[in-house]
Amino acid sequence: MTMKPQLPYRPRLSEEAMMRRHRVDGEDKGLIFDTRKAKAIEITLEELALLACADGTRDLGGILLEATRRGVYRRASTLTTLLASLQEQDLLSDGIPQPPRTISRLADDVPLDVLDDFSLICDQNGSCCSTYSSVALTESDTARVRAVIDDATFLPLYGSAPSHFCAADLEDGHCGFLADDGSCRIHSAAGAEAKPRGCHLYPASFVYDGEAVRVAVSVECSCVLDSLGRRDGNPLVPAGANCAADLLAATSVAHLQDTFQLTATFQATRDELRSWTQAVYSHCVTLDDPLAASWALAGCIETEGLNVSACLDAMLASVAPDAADLSTLLQSLATTTAQRANSSSAWRSAKDRSRRLGHWLREASQALLVPNRVDELLAEAAGNRTTDRFYLRSTIFSYELVAPKTPRPASTLVTALRDRSIRMLLAREMRSTIPDDCQHDPSVKHPITAVEAMMRGQGLVSYAADL
């Protein structure tokens, strides 16, 4: 009857895993997402409640006592069996987590560097509330929400130890606070100001690069691309804002790390990357084919590093890549999207948008493996590439290539650029593979937004992480 000795002394779910409460077709489920393997593990609500007690401060007996206090203790073996299973999958850690790296507060006078010529017109269709595996809230967000919504419950954003960021429960893939009529329950109960800060700011991104805070936009929602060329939308920062002090309170600003892997062997500094992105991103508006340009940039960096003039030459003179060069990435993409779609089908509701988008991506990825299909897409007449140009421009400007927001990004800048070419190719293919009965989805018009949302929000970017 002695508990298994190989378990950590004070076990907790590691930060590579996310536990979520998810209502699927009316039934509450517990889920653990392994972010390294992009895999979902179903658990019972009882197991979820027990795991929430395993916060790294308690030994097994302490976990059981806490579970008793919370009214969720039933059998000790439920806990030990669950922990043993998680241990086998390398999803447990021991003791309290290391405190997050202390990031010095930004000086008030740090200037803002805002993506130019963009304002957002939100289409209010709630797709941003229906696509992600996590709706993140800060501690102050959760306090505000609890004050107005009685049944609000939250779990740590990562792992099982308490953290500054929490996650809302989900229902059929959408935020648990999204009402049936498409409205936000928090907004309805207490006004827009009560909403989580991340919801207010979406889809803007904020990255401090040592000189300025770059404010850009993630191309993960169709309203972003529908807003192009419009001047009547909401600016990414409050009118008149020009330094950090002008940002909305509690704006989450990611800090760019000091060095990056350009390739497996070459690194660059933050300053070098800042200069490079500054020089390159503005030229994206003139590109004939952003897909080819992104691929060409990767090739140039492999040989020249962040040599700006060489990169600009390569980008502006780019020609479509050879289909054979894409095959490794495409194969990996097809495998990853198929695994994810199959996993989603096993437990997600048919109403779940991310399940639907996952299936789109799988179908398109498979289609790209058909002989000659990639050649056909690469040879397509340039046509209207406005959205691809904006996509590449925003991606480079926002530092998303080095992914300060993504848990498991591509391992090098070169791979990240090639990954972006693959994403654009995938979006081209999706135009012909999205089923007719999905034409109501906002991403039909701009498939790249579905690709982007799924890559980051559902962890599909892991397809490129090990390449």
Added chain:
Amino acid sequence: MIDPMLRSRRVVLTNGVDRDEIDDLAHRVGWRLSNVIAANPQLPAQVIFSTTEAQTFIFMVEDARLDAVYLMAAGPGHEEAENQCRQLPHVDRETLDAMLAPTASKAIRCRGLGLLVLVAGNEPRTDDLNVITQAMQDPDEQLRRSALTACSYAPWGELTIALRQMAEHDASGSLRDGAQQILAARGEG
């Protein structure tokens, strides 16, 4: 401090009763997990439940020395709790008799000696005393050692003579020392 008079007899569980069955019983009768104590050099591992009114406690003890798991209740509701414990498969007199029969294997007899003192508690029968004292004089050292271990759990005055004999005359030096230590612990050394 719980009045020593308000303690139940030990209910020794039969082999194969697992923690799930104990948890299920606790759930069924309304015990609440109250504490968990890991084994240490001084104490065996214990899981402690309490009854709803939190005045009676039920101890589940995993005794590695005797290879036994037993339940024991303490508090004003100890009699009812003991009866509840007895809903689980437990070692009864009939089982013990079979374990301690001369025809049983040595390993089973050795284990039976330990279980005997747990089951008999403070009310040994004459037969129980005979079984222990005979084992303390058995030619087989392993049986004598098991009997001595059992003695360390049995505060029975009737064993003093047998312990003294063992302390003075046993062929094994370690058993002589062990018997002497038990006598000293009883204040009879």
